Amino acid sequence: MKILLIAYACEPGRGSELGTGWNMSLGLAKTHDLTVVTRANNREKIEDDLKGYSGPSPRFIYVDPGSWALRLKKMGVLPVQVFYQLWQMAVAKTLRKADGNFDIVHQLTFNSFEVPPLAFWRLEGAKIWGPMGGGQTVPRSLLSAFGGKGGVKEFLRNLRVRLSSWNPLCRGTLRRSSLVLFANQETKQLLGKNCKGRTDFMIDVGVDITKFTPREKSTSSDQVVFLFAGRLEGRKGVLLLIRAFEKHAQETSNTELRIVGDGPLADCLKEEVGRMDCSDRIVLTGLVSHTEMEHEFARADVFSFPSLRDTSGTAVLEAMTMELPVICFDHQGSAIMVSDDCGLKVAAGSTEEAIDNLSQAMSDLAGNREERVAMGKAGRLRVSGEYDWTSKVSRINLYYEEFRTAASPD
Structure with missing residues (x-):
């Protein structure tokens, strides 16, 4: 089939949406005549990587808005959301002039609904x-968990999301879509009523399971290590996590919390941890290298993902691939990724309820090694079947095949 893939984010060797664009492009090119539209600044890295690639590769069309937009973005004057809108406009203009009719046009990245594919x-x-x-x-x-200005900023984002769902351009594009894949239930609840075609769920990120090798946990020590890895910002819920650990630490002395990452809350976290009686059991590592991150996964027993707002979370899939059970809130992408047999999903509720529920989940897993091991193995199996890039490409191919069958004459 002749496919056009629109992938603003598409870069070799990267995770999150950049990885989604790249890995899906290579995977789909194996069975389709694939053209990928992406940003011009991705060109050098893409073409360098393709020099050593022997498989079928897509044709790439590189597009960027005018030089004035690039300058303003680099200066920090032009928000990413506005730049992305300009990019979509440039894509529509470029494709209008390009030759070729496509069987399927697929908008892949960015995953945000707020800027529809023109x-x-x-x-x-x-x-x-x-x-x-x-x-x-x-x-x-839960807005109080962001603290002062952070809570106000997040409230304004909530308002923007609600208003954006009424955007006639967004609604019109949803009605024109033959298939809409929602990455979480919350986005479908907001927008699903506008869809005239088929809808389904699919997480927006994936992993290459062959790059993750879990290590057997030592049975000679009864210490249990909880791991958090991510950007240290309000929406990641890391302030809730350290307070939950503080409460949990009052019940046991054999646990440790390791926090990997950096961000605007780094100094605040250091101050908060410094005031806690369990400060010697909370380690703030800052940013670490890829090799050091492998060691963090290897020494951990449980992965903590207390995110208050995330479409999904690549770190969760990486942790599951490393056979770590996951503690998370039962919402958004984590509610889909983490099944009951590979982690503990807890209700968020209010700030205090969130802290209590996270703390209880920590205590439950800290006291049950057999359950941790069983959940970890179930998690890797789940990633292999659902979220490995090979599995995700196969699933997209099934959707494509449905449209081929529907278009074929009787």
Whole structure:
């Protein structure tokens, strides 16, 4: 089939959405005549990587808005969201002039619904949008977990998301879509009523399971290590996590919390931890290298993902691949990724309820090694079947095949 993939984020050797764009492009090119539209600044890295690649590769069309937009973005004057809108406009203009009719036009990255793919309005063929997220918001009861200005900023984002869902361009594009893949339930609840075609769920990120080798945990020590890895910012819930650990630490002396990452809350976390009686059991590592991150996964027993707002979370899949059980809130992408047999999903509720529930989950897993091991093995098996890039490409191919069958004459 002749496929057009729109992937603003697409870069070799990267995770998150950049990895989604790249890995899906290479995987789909194995069975389709694939053209990928991406940013011009991705060109050098893509072409360098393709020099050593022997498999079927896509054709790439490199697009960027005018030089004035690039300058303003580099200066920090132009928000990414506005730049992305300009990029989508440039893509639509470029494709209008390009030759070629496509069987399927697939908007892949960015995953946000707030800037719809304008090419859907100009090109023929079936339209697929997704996996799409961005509809998740933080309940008012948890805004205090962001602290002062952070809570106000997050409240304004909640308002923006609600208003954006009424955007007639977004609604019109959803109606034109033959298939919309939602990355979480919250985004579907917000937008699903506008869809005239088929809808389904699909997480927006994936991993290459062959790059992760779990290590057997030592049975000679009864210490249990909880690991957090991510950007240290309000929406990641790391302030809730250290308070939950503080409460949990009152019940046991054989646990440790390791926090890997950096961000705007780094200094605040250091101050908070310094005031706690369990400060000697909380380690703030800062940013670490890829090799050091492998060691962090290897020494950990449980992965903690207390995110208050995330479309999904690549770190969760990486932890599951390393056979770590996951503690997370039962919402957004984590509610889909983490099944009951590979982690503990807890209700968020209010700030105090969130702390209590996280703390209880820590205590439950700290006291049950057999359950930790069983959940870890179930997690890797789940990633292998659902979230490894090979599995994700196969699933997209099934969707494509449905459109081929529907278009074939009787």
